[in-house]
Amino acid sequence: MTNREQSDNKFGRKAIQVEEAQARLMNYAGAMEAETVPLEQSLGRYLAESIAAPHPFPAFNRSGMDGYAVVASDTENSRDGGMVWLKVVDNIPCGAVPAGAIIPGTAARIMTGAQVPEGADAVVMLEVTETRDLDGIPHVGVRKPIPSGRNITPLGYELKQGEQVLAAGHKIAAGDIAVLAAFGVHDVPVIRRPRVGVFATGSELLDVKEPLQPGKIRNSNSPMLEALVREAGGEPVMLGAIADELELARSKVHSALETLDLVITTGGVSVGDYDIMGDLVREEAGDMLFNKIAMRPGSVTTAAVRGGKLLLALSGNPGACFVGFQLFARPVIASMQGASESFLPEWTVVLGKDYPKVNNYFRFVRGRLEVRGGSIYAYPAAIDESSVMVTIKDSDCLIIVPPEERGLSAGAKVRAIILP
Structure with a gap:
C-alpha cells in the first residue's frame, strides 16, 4: 500500500467525480431572497423575476x-x-x-x-x-x-405589450439596463448577493503588508479569493488568516456560518499533521459532503454542511485554490443569486501544443486561448503545478485532460472551461 493510500484510509477519503461533487454542493445552493435595487445599481445582478413589457416598443409609429x-x-x-x-x-x-x-x-x-x-x-x-x-x-x-x-x-415592432423583456435568472448587462430604462423600470427586482466568508489557515502565512521572513510566505490566496468572490457576484467578508490551531479554526468557522451565507477556506485540507480543516470537517462526519475529488489539482477539496450552510475548504496551493474556486465555489455563488446558468461555459478547442503528462484523474490545466485560422487553440501553461501561482494571471481557460491518457498531441480536440 502506498503512503497516499494509507493517508486516504486514515482520513476516510474516497474520491468522487467532479460532476458528483458539484451536484452535492448545488443541492445546498438555493437562491437568496429577492430585493429591489435602483436601476443604476443593477449591473451584474440576477433578476428575481421576469420583466414583461408594460407597453409596446416603440410606443408609436x-x-x-x-x-x-x-x-x-x-x-x-x-x-x-x-x-x-x-x-x-x-x-x-x-x-x-x-x-x-x-x-x-x-x-x-x-x-x-x-x-x-x-x-x-x-x-x-x-x-x-x-x-x-x-x-x-x-x-x-x-x-x-x-x-x-x-x-x-411600426408601433410594437421590437416588443409588444406583455411580451417578456428579460427572464428571471438573467444577469443584467449594460444593454439590459438600456432596455429597462426604455420601459421605465427604475426599481429592479434582483436576488440578494450572498455574503461569503473567506479565511486562510497556516502558521506560515504573512500579511501582504509584512516583510518576508525565513520559512514564511505571504497570504496570496485570500486576496485572490476576495477578487474571485466579487467577480462571481458575491460579497466577500474577509476573516483573515489563522494559525494551525483546531480550536481557533472551529470557533471562527462556527461564528462565520452563523452570520454569513457561505464560508470558503483555503489551506489545511491535505493529510499533514497540521491540516486542521480536514480534522474539523471530520468532527461531524454526517455533515460532510465529500473530502476527495478525482481531479488534479485540488483532489483534497472538501465540503460540509453546517446548519444548512455550506463550508467549502479549498487547497492552500494557489493553483489548486484557483481551479477549485472556478469549479465549485463560482457555480454555488451564481446559483445563490438565482442565475439561470450557474456553470462557466465549456468549448471544444484545438490543443495548441503537446501535453505529455499521464493522468490518473481528470486534470484541469490552466491555459490561454488563441484564435488562429478560424479555429480556437488552447495552449497549456508552461508550469501548471498545483503550487505554482504565477501562471494563474496568464490563464483564460482550464483545459480538461481526461484520465488514462498517455499524453495528448498538438492538434487534438479537447474541452476547455472558459474563465471570465
Missing part, C-alpha cells in the same frame, strides 16, 4: 429618417420621372405630437425618431425631395415613388 411623412400612394405619379408636389401641413420634431392626420395631397416635415402622424404610411428621406412655396404655402416635391411602410418603425 416612429420615423427612421429626417424627411417628410406622406401617403405612399401619392408618390405613384412620380414613377415616370415626374415630380409630385404635396402641401406641407405640419412640422414634427422629436418629442412632439402631430397636429393632425395626413390626408392625400399633404405631407408633414418630420425628424428621425419622431412620431409619424395618422394617415401617413411612409417617410420620404430629405435628400430626394425639393421644397418651394406655392401661393405662400410650403410644398415638398417627391422625385420617385416610395412603398408603404418605408422608413417607419
